[in-house]
Amino acid sequence: MQKRGMVVWEVLIWAIILMVVALILIYVFKSSLNKEKDIIEGQIGGAEDCDNDFVPNAFDKCNSTPKGLSVSANGCALNGGKPDTSLGESETKSCPAPKSPTPN
Numbered sequence: 001m002q003k004r005g006m007v008v009w010e011v012l013i014w015a016i017i018l019m020v021v022a023l024i025l026i027y028v029f030k031s032s033l034n035k036e037k038d039i040i041e042g043q044i045g046g047a048e049d050c051d052n053d054f055v056p057n058a059f060d061k062c063n064s065t066p067k068g069l070s071v072s073a074n075g076c077a078l079n080g081g082k083p084d085t086s087l088g089e090s091e092t093k094s095c096p097a098p099k100s101p102t103p104n
Contacts, residue, residue: 051075 048057053065053075060075070078 049055049060050057051060051063051065052067053060053069053071055071055073055075057063059073062071062074062076065071065075065077072078
């Protein structure tokens with residue numbers, strides 16, 4: 001009878017140890033991923049999108065796309081520049097000129 005009681009306590013102790021290890025690993029990897037995210041955002045200038053076409057400014061070759069246009073992966077209008085009326089009114093929003101990289 002006594003031996004069975006020890007097994008239950010041993011299982012509980014191991015479960016607690018594993019939970020603590022899991023929490024430590026989650027904490028370590030979460031902070032590691034946040035650092036990677038900050039590095040990437042610093043390299044591409046964040047995920048800013050001044051003309052709201054869902055293409056970040058760092059990759060947007062047509063950074064003044066009118067609202068309501070379907071765009072390609074590089075941010076330029078598709079369908080001959082005809083507005084997609086399902087998205088609302090067509091309005092143009094001008095973006096600042098992209099910054100050129102500074103030489104080191």
